[in-house]
Amino acid sequence: MSTATETIEGFVSKEYKYGFFTEVETESAPPGLNEEIIQLISTKKNEPDFLLEWRLKAYHHWLTMREPNWAKVKYPPVDYQKIIYYSAPKRKGTGPASLEEVDPKLLETYEKLGIPLKERERLAGVAVDAVFDSVSVGTTFKEQLAAKGIIFCSFTDAVQEHPELVKKYLGTVVPYTDNFYAALNSAVFSDGSFCYIPKGVRCPMELSTYFRINAANTGQFERTLIIADEGSYVSYLEGCTAPMRDENQLHAAVVELLALDRAEIKYSTVQNWYPGDENGRGGIYNFVTKRGMAKGAHSKISWTQVETGSAITWKYPSVVLQGDNSVGEFYSVALTNNYQQADTGTKMVHVGRNSRSTIVSKGISAGHGQNSYRGLVKILKGASNARNFSQCDSLLLGNKCGAHTFPYIEVKNTSSKVEHEATTSKIGEDQIFYCNQRGLSTQDAVNMIVNGYCKEVFKQLPMEFAVEAQKLLGVSLEGSVG
Amino acid sequence: MLEIRNLHAGVEGKTILKGVNLTVQRGEVHAVMGPNGSGKSTLAQILAGREGYEITDGEVIYEGKSLLELDPEERAREGIFLAFQYPVEIPGVNSAYFLKAALNEIRKHKGQPDLDAVEFLALVKQKMKLLDLSEDFLKRPVNEGFSGGEKKRNEIFQMAVLEPKLAILDETDSGLDIDALKIVSNGVNKLRRPGHAQLVITHYQRLLNYIVPDFVHVLFDGRIVRSGERQLALELEERGYEWIIRQEPQLV
Numbered sequence: 001m002s003t004a005t006e007t008i009e010g011f012v013s014k015e016y017k018y019g020f021f022t023e024v025e026t027e028s029a030p031p032g033l034n035e036e037i038i039q040l041i042s043t044k045k046n047e048p049d050f051l052l053e054w055r056l057k058a059y060h061h062w063l064t065m066r067e068p069n070w071a072k073v074k075y076p077p078v079d080y081q082k083i084i085y086y087s088a089p090k091r092k093g094t095g096p097a098s099l100e101e102v103d104p105k106l107l108e109t110y111e112k113l114g115i116p117l118k119e120r121e122r123l124a125g126v127a128v129d130a131v132f133d134s135v136s137v138g139t140t141f142k143e144q145l146a147a148k149g150i151i152f153c154s155f156t157d158a159v160q161e162h163p164e165l166v167k168k169y170l171g172t173v174v175p176y177t178d179n180f181y182a183a184l185n186s187a188v189f190s191d192g193s194f195c196y197i198p199k200g201v202r203c204p205m206e207l208s209t210y211f212r213i214n215a216a217n218t219g220q221f222e223r224t225l226i227i228a229d230e231g232s233y234v235s236y237l238e239g240c241t242a243p244m245r246d247e248n249q250l251h252a253a254v255v256e257l258l259a260l261d262r263a264e265i266k267y268s269t270v271q272n273w274y275p276g277d278e279n280g281r282g283g284i285y286n287f288v289t290k291r292g293m294a295k296g297a298h299s300k301i302s303w304t305q306v307e308t309g310s311a312i313t314w315k316y317p318s319v320v321l322q323g324d325n326s327v328g329e330f331y332s333v334a335l336t337n338n339y340q341q342a343d344t345g346t347k348m349v350h351v352g353r354n355s356r357s358t359i360v361s362k363g364i365s366a367g368h369g370q371n372s373y374r375g376l377v378k379i380l381k382g383a384s385n386a387r388n389f390s391q392c393d394s395l396l397l398g399n400k401c402g403a404h405t406f407p408y409i410e411v412k413n414t415s416s417k418v419e420h421e422a423t424t425s426k427i428g429e430d431q432i433f434y435c436n437q438r439g440l441s442t443q444d445a446v447n448m449i450v451n452g453y454c455k456e457v458f459k460q461l462p463m464e465f466a467v468e469a470q471k472l473l474g475v476s477l478e479g480s481v482g
Numbered sequence: 483m484l485e486i487r488n489l490h491a492g493v494e495g496k497t498i499l500k501g502v503n504l505t506v507q508r509g510e511v512h513a514v515m516g517p518n519g520s521g522k523s524t525l526a527q528i529l530a531g532r533e534g535y536e537i538t539d540g541e542v543i544y545e546g547k548s549l550l551e552l553d554p555e556e557r558a559r560e561g562i563f564l565a566f567q568y569p570v571e572i573p574g575v576n577s578a579y580f581l582k583a584a585l586n587e588i589r590k591h592k593g594q595p596d597l598d599a600v601e602f603l604a605l606v607k608q609k610m611k612l613l614d615l616s617e618d619f620l621k622r623p624v625n626e627g628f629s630g631g632e633k634k635r636n637e638i639f640q641m642a643v644l645e646p647k648l649a650i651l652d653e654t655d656s657g658l659d660i661d662a663l664k665i666v667s668n669g670v671n672k673l674r675r676p677g678h679a680q681l682v683i684t685h686y687q688r689l690l691n692y693i694v695p696d697f698v699h700v701l702f703d704g705r706i707v708r709s710g711e712r713q714l715a716l717e718l719e720e721r722g723y724e725w726i727i728r729q730e731p732q733l734v
Contacts, residue, residue: 428570429533430570431570431571431572433530433532433533433554433570434566434569434570434572435572435580435584436531436553436554436555436558437530437531437554437555437557437558437563437564437566438558438580438581438584438587438640438644439555439558439559439584439585439587439588439591439644440555440583440584440587441555441587442555444583444587448572448575448579448580448583449572449575451574451575452572452573452574452575452623453573453574454574455574455575456574
């Protein structure tokens with residue numbers, strides 16, 4: 001049991017502590033987007049023809065699309081021709097680097113972030129794929145996982161080593177036509193993580209991807225594809241940070257999850273992109289498409305996210321409950337402080353019979369933060385006896401912030417049941433005074449109250465991640481009580 | 483230990499305390515009684531440092547320090563404890579976690595090392611017996627879903643763990659049935675220490691059958707109009723507050 005004091009002592013400063021920049025030699029494409037750039041990315045990665053064709057189709061489709069503007073977020077238009085679409089740390093020598101060959105500066109960066117890549121120093125039980133700007137710099141525990149038939153590698157390696165799997169599954173959950181950012185990502189994605197769990201295998205450790213944006217003016221477009229074959233199980237963690245910069249940077253990722261019969265995927269994110277400074281300058285635009293297909297009967301997909309960073313969050317991790325008796329879950333804590341804006345939520349699309357989904361969303365707004373929950377529960381005609389339970393809570397700190405809830409419910413089946421609960425509360429002066437009267441400072445009191453409020457979500461996270469998430473909320477809220 | 487001198491205070495322009503004087507020595511138990519609206523709870527809240535009250539005159543000296551200049555958490559760490567009339571719920575925050583954090587803050591202030599989980603649990607188990615609480619109590623969120631009686635017991639349990647120098651009990655008897663009242667009072671009595679003091683605020687004499695005070699003060703219209711020993715409380719019960727008010731014609 002850790003105490004509030006221990007937690008608080010970990011909060012060294014209210015500065016964004018991952019805001020440093022690593023000097024490494026990089027190889028970058030010129031800014032802008034056109035067919036040549038896509039060709040270049042594909043050539044750099046020595047990709048098979050099918051992938052280049054797919055990228056180009058996505059690009060041409062993207063050109064016909066417009067940026068979505070229905071979210072409750074405000075930002076100046078993004079100039080997509082000013083972004084650099086490919087940036088990679090220069091490799092020493094040729095060919096894919098093993099961990100020993102990785103630039104020590106990169107290893108150091110991850111050490112600083114608390115993600116040591118040297119396997120012997122790793123906490124037992126977590127395998128990591130580290131993505132630096134556009135490329136994966138290393139994956140740990142590859143061999144141990146391979147012994148069980150598990151494939152866990154960078155997307156680039158997957159394309160080289162398992163092109164048949166990539167070809168079979170890429171874009172099956174999130175097609176390139178899905179939305180503006182997904183189309184853009186499909187055209188220019190440069191790396192990401194790939195994971196395949198074979199039939200009946202329970203992945204013996206947590207798999208994790210750690211995303212780091214380093215270079216300036218660079219967009220990060222990674223793609224994650226996770227396939228859990230029949231009767232398998234995997235728990236996957238994703239973490240993200242970026243240096244502090246005055247300009248906004250774009251992060252448009254796509255995550256596709258596919259669970260076959262009786263398979264289970266648990267996907268947890270602690271998102272800590274640079275949120276911008278206290279005046280709302282800089283920060284990451286996090287426009288991400290995440291979707292899981294619970295394709296098989298009795299399959300289960302569970303999203304847990306703790307969103308504390310980025311200037312703007314546009315993100316709706318969703319589950320298509322295609323299999324009969326399939327289960328979809330979404331647990332979310334989204335915090336906005338200063339001038340952060342978040343429009344986040346989920347979609348649960350029930351196709352299969354007896355499919356069940358649960359949504360627990362906890363929004364926290366402080367400073368001038370604007371926090372919106374946007375969720376769709378759709379129950380199709382054939383989804384008899386489908387069930388959904390949604391709970392959306394908002395917590396306000398101060399009186400300059402806002403919380404908004406936009407639930408959409410479409411039910412086309414009379415035997416299904418949908419429940420929605422929503423609450424909005426302010427941290428009460430009574431609660432703070434009560435804590436003060438027991439000797440706790442106001443900041444500690446707020447952290448404790450907020451952590452209590454988020455408990456339902458935190459308990460879904462793996463242990464180390466839950467501790468990390470609690471600390472992060474503390475840091476993100478520092479100075480929010482005046 | 484505590485000296486309240488000519489304390490005038492109000493809220494939103496309305497004067498509630500109109501010159502309270504009260505001295506409490508170590509080891510003493512004082513009861514402050516009074517009818518509704520006399521300012522009893524205001525006095526308790528001001529001593530604990532609740533914001534929103536305006537102090538217009540007077541001072542409060544606690545252990546040689548000017549109490550009113552301290553933040554509420556500093557007062558708590560200096561040994562002042564308020565058992566709330568309406569204990570506050572903190573959803574999702576485990577009672578043990580909350581209490582351990584509070585205890586370690588106070589210990590830190592005294593220059594003592596933090597208690598670890600094992601030491602804390604040993605301490606807490608011993609104190610739980612005092613209040614006849616079961617262990618699953620610790621796992622429940624602070625006051626959330628507690629009955630009125632459980633909340634009050636929880637207040638005294640926290641007091642037992644934090645061992646304050648000056649405990650202020652604000653209407654601790656309200657909402658308690660006779661059995662719960664006995665348990666709570668018994669707990670409070672066992673926490674009497676020669677070096678510690680208790681300030682018991684109550685509307686009814688009933689509580690003072692169980693928590694026997696050394697001194698009784700009657701607060702009326704923001705002033706202490708009568709002080710005496712325990713006998714005063716019994717007389718009050720018999721004759722009602724009217725009796726005192728009639729004797730003090732300047733109050734009417």
